[in-house]
Amino acid sequence: MILTTFGQQRSTMSSPRNSVVHNVVDVLRCFSSEKPLVGVTEIAEQVGLHKSSVSRLLATLESEGWVEQDPATRRYQLGLGLIAIAGPLLANxxxxxxxxxxxxxxxxxxxxxxxxxxxxxxxxxxxxxxxxxxxxxxxxxxxxxxxxxxxxxxxxxxxxxxxxxxxxxxxxxxxxxxxxxxxxxxxxxxxxxxxxxxxxxxxxxxxxxxxxxxxxxxxxxxxxxxxxxxxxxxxxxxxxxxxxxxxxxxxxxxxxxxxxxxxxx
CATH class of the missing domain: 3.30.450.40 (GAF domain)
Structure with missing residues (x-):
């Protein structure tokens, strides 16, 4: 099956990134339909954080089910836990x-x-x-x-x-x-x-x-x-x-x- 994503996605990051919440948002925005699996190094480079900081954030997100680690590649992907967060919004x-x-x-x-x-x-x-x-x-x-x-x-x-x-x-x-x-x-x-x-x-x-x-x-x-x-x-x-x-x-x-x-x- 061939799947392609329609159009061009853009993550807007105009607000100051000076808090843990902002860092979490930036990390989550590194994942896309074009690139569902992303490694720690790639994320660190994209969000401008040290790899150790990114690893800690990912560990926390994984514990909540918001991201999952692919055992084969050791890269991360979005987890099903996000559906529980977005579900009430979409339903309303x-x-x-x-x-x-x-x-x-x-x-x-x-x-x-x-x-x-x-x-x-x-x-x-x-x-x-x-x-x-x-x-x-x-x-x-x-x-x-x-x-x-x-x-x-x-x-x-x-x-x-x-x-x-x-x-x-x-x-x-x-x-x-x-x-x-x-x-x-x-x-x-x-x-x-x-x-x-x-x-x-x-x-x-x-x-x-x-x-x-x-x-x-x-x-x-x-x-x-x-x-x-x-x-x-x-x-x-x-x-x-x-x-x-x-x-x-x-x-x-x-x-x-x-x-x-x-x-x-």
Whole structure:
């Protein structure tokens, strides 16, 4: 089975790292779907701590089940104990509960991966995913964070913000301007997203990826989430792209209706 992770993840580390809690967070962010197994030396280099300090932190995290050591490689990976921490949060995300059956229907209809993302401060975060049952697929693991303007879900959320807010996020380097884009081009892109009601990532972040996203609105007509279809680019031509756009927009509208949005009823 071939699994690839959709989009580009980014860990934001803008706050001072001067406490044990911050160090723990930095260590946990060293693990990703692209690199699930990480050694002590690698972590120490990435977070800027001595190996002995990292070893002590990992020992504590292992005792809580937050990380596990692979006996063969002696490297570490995230443990199931984290699910107990994240579970209550995910369970209380109302839009996630509402969207779940519709994501299943979308994945079944398109045979591609269906994703739900929310905006968290300055990044788009995956909170639900129904992976394609095809052997070759693109996925967006729970908790994956996207900060590139090339990401379809990031475009959805930015399109609902003022031009000034987007400028501040770019100036603070909390979102990343897609390589090859200018700020003027980004604004034109966001205007198109607002006008057409969907965003695309047609091999813009990676050559082998296609992403289609549409906004989910609540009863206040506020964007509270984005529905994403993630697919390998080799099987998506112009006709398939339009079909995915139609299906993604329709699914987002159904979820919006369930969320009480009067404009989608």
């Amino acid at each position: 995300l109302n839009v996630r509960q509402v969207a779940y059956p519709y994501l299943h229907e979308l994945a079944d209809a398109t045979k591609e991966t269906a994703v739900l993302a929310v905006w968290e401060g300055s990044v788009s975060v995956t909170v639900e995913q129904i992976a394609s049952d095809r052997t070759v697929k693109h996925t967006s693991p729970l908790g994956a964070r996207y900060a590139s303007t090339g990401s379809a879900t990031v475009q959805i959320f930015l399109a609902e913000m003022s031009k000034e807010t987007v400028t501040v996020l770019l100036d603070q380097d909390t979102i990343e301007l897609q390589q090859g884009w200018t700020r003027s081009e980004l604004q034109k892109r966001l205007e198109a997203v607002r006008r057409q009601g969907y965003a695309t990532n047609l091999q813009e972040t990676f050559d082998d990826e296609v992403g289609i996203a549409a906004p989910v609105y609540d009863h206040r007509r506020k964007v509270v989430a984005a529905v994403l279809i993630a697919a390998p680019s080799y099987r998506i031509d112009d006709q398939a792209t339009q079909a995915l756009i139609d299906q993604c927009v329709a699914t987002a509208a159904m979820i919006s209706t369930r969320m009480g949005n009067p404009d989608s009823q």
